[in-house]
Amino acid sequence: MRLKNILLGIVSACVSLTACMEETLIEEPHPGNASIVDVKVALAPSNVITKAGGVTTKAYATPEELNIQNCVLAIFEKEDSEGWKRVSSKYYSSLDETGKAAEENFSRLFTIVENVKLTLNKTYKMRVIANIDENNRSEYEACQTEEDFERIVEGEASDEYAFDAGKLLKSGFKEVKVDASTANTVIEIPLTLVAARINLDIKVKIGEVTFERTYYDMEAFESINLNMTKPYKPDELRDIFGGKAFTFQNWNEVKSNGVQVPTSGQLHYGDRPINMPSGSGVKGVCIPNFKAMRIDEYQGYVIELSAIKVKNIRTQAIAVLPLQENNFHCIEKGLSKDKELQRYTFYTYAKNVDSSLPLTIEYTGQVYKTTIQKQTPVTTAWFAFADTQNIWGSTGTKPIILDTGWSNSSTVFFTALEAGNWQEDSSIEVPKDDVTQTPVGTEYTQSFPIIPNDPVGPIANGHLYNVTATIKSLTITGELDVDIKEYGEKNVEDGFN
Structure with a gap:
């Protein structure tokens, strides 16, 4: 990359x-x-x-x-x-x-x-x-x-x-x-x-992420014993949720229990709408006014820096000829690392833009595959159905057509009613997005030169350069901003802004 x-x-x-x-x-x-x-x-x-x-x-x-x-x-x-x-x-x-x-x-x-x-x-x-x-x-x-x-x-x-x-x-x-x-x-x-002064900001951000799947944690806020890999009969699943839950053979039984009967598009599994079959013979379990956690899972890549170097710092100059073709002696300087953002200030004597040894930032780090779980608490009426189509853990927006039956024991999937009583519950403390990381390969090293190019020019003496490098690691790309600031006419005791 x-x-x-x-x-x-x-x-x-x-x-x-x-x-x-x-x-x-x-x-x-x-x-x-x-x-x-x-x-x-x-x-x-x-x-x-x-x-x-x-x-x-x-x-x-x-x-x-x-x-x-x-x-x-x-x-x-x-x-x-x-x-x-x-x-x-x-x-x-x-x-x-x-x-x-x-x-x-x-x-x-x-x-x-x-x-x-x-x-x-x-x-x-x-x-x-x-x-x-x-x-x-x-x-x-x-x-x-x-x-x-x-x-x-x-x-x-x-x-x-x-x-x-x-x-x-x-x-x-x-x-x-x-x-x-x-x-x-x-x-x-x-x-x-x-000399010129360089203020270097290095930021490391999680790269572009891709959506992987949606599922629900039905045990996030209630002490229940639910195993999503285990098959259940309707009565067994109802008993797990206790007195709130009831089984139903058709939509009339849902209505008689005081729960809104969903129409096509009002039930969702993640971002997939549920299309209702014709007739009224749908079998399932309803858990009214229940609080659960919707989890949207994404994956991306991030790099954790282990070393940062500035290469080709020019350490020698002739005072009356600050900018020359000959860069004299150049060195590299190691910088301390920080995972998110660190500012480094260093100096270099002037460097020509066409130098064979441009001022260069090199960074080394470990690339990780990152799993991010966005968690959203939801209070609504939940409906469970037999998972004959392997819907649990699926992704996308393709509509789901329900099977009407639930014979014997079956694995199940849950859907949320997103009608008038749908609400994202913000009244409780929930964990921040959960992030797990898995190393990918060995350490990764990349570099980029600092060359002002608007217009193309040297790193000139007596100038201050603010350099912001943002490392995005899905494709291991870097975004580099270089700007020069004018020294102001303010009293020097006010310091540097």
């Missing part, structure tokens, strides 16, 4: 919030050098992502995802219309969280403790990479050009899952023109996550 993936996704080309923005700023000239100004540099991790695919629902970054522990600040001075000259590249571990950023879509602000000196009437590009691996510090500080940053790989090459929400790699830059007319001396550099 093949897993059918219905891939519903929303993603669009990500318009990076780290796009160039020009800002002019100045401070009063230094007494010793009128051309030099001091500025503060603040880092503003994005609380929003660019709206993609027409999605209107919003979500929020967690405080941990916005955290910054360290950074590298590289400053380049514009030499001409195309070139940039390195001024400095320095590592900082001392940052003060100084409140909310000035821009609308940024909640937390981290300010580098040291002042940065800039020259009037110059244009600078400030490149920031935050939460770097300290082992890469010397490489970053040695960078002479922007292209040098494209050779530094962040992340682990081991098979261990090492993403930490409070240490997520972030990147951004800003162009700044230092002008004498500008009084603002704080440069806020917007940062976006280099």
Whole structure:
């Protein structure tokens, strides 16, 4: 059986919030050098992502995802219309969280403790990479050009899952023109996550079920001793039900006992109507105003999960080139299992849609054949007849034509009068649908890729993906919904919705 993936996704080309923005700023000239100004540099991790695919629902970054522990600040001075000259590249571990950023879509602000000196009437590009691996510090500080940053790989090459929400790699830059007319001396550099967050919901539902049969439990609410495989004479069956029951040779005897005489279609065995024979010579047993349980039995298949894995999580990336053809190192991560619904949150660096190693969910479990008994309590007049046609336990809607006689001992079947006095009795506690399971074969393993396809696009950095996978196991099919949510403009302390 093949897993059918219905891939519903929303993603669009990500318009990076780290796009160039020009800002002019100045401070009063230094007494010793009128051309030099001091500025503060603040880092503003994005609380929003660019709206993609027409999605209107919003979500929020967690405080941990916005955290910054360290950074590298590289400053380049514009030499001409195309070139940039390195001024400095320095590592900082001392940052003060100084409140909310000035821009609308940024909640937390981290300010580098040291002042940065800039020259009037110059244009600078400030490149920031935050939460770097300290082992890469010397490489970053040695960078002479922007292209040098494209050779530094962040992340682990081991098979261990090492993403930490409070240490997520972030990147951004800003162009700044230092002008004498500008009084603002704080440069806020917007940062976006280099990773993507995946919220994975896995649901396991009983697959499509098929109706098997209907029968009645006549002993559900009364203490009687009835064996449905044993033949009975009419008087023997009547005595089992006690004083309520009576035998009848024709419909007139039913009427004389104060019970409505059924017409064709008013007696039912399950969903099969009873057609009355012509004449009045029907023999049977009537149990008026009796409470029994109708049981409709269905069968289907379900899978009980024993293992869930996420394969091809990308664990390495270049901060300034988050989306690349080369996926670097990819790992698999085992997840704890839950029979009905479990949410897992994990991160991956950006993945191209045409990757040879797509992000893949693999699940393993035991398939069971499942029998479901839908139980409905019924209070009505019941009629028992000789079961000469093997009706007990039958299915379908085909009408039943009664035999008129009941000679000697015979197995029996019961029918319910569904006329004016028919009622489903909801006044008592009844068991929930009874489910029994029988293993089918050995453990079953299946997988499906997570590929946003509306429109087709990558799993992009700085995006949040909600993935809902519903496993239906009659045909072992999976329904996969993938959507991207826009981070909202709400205070981050309100948390993630």
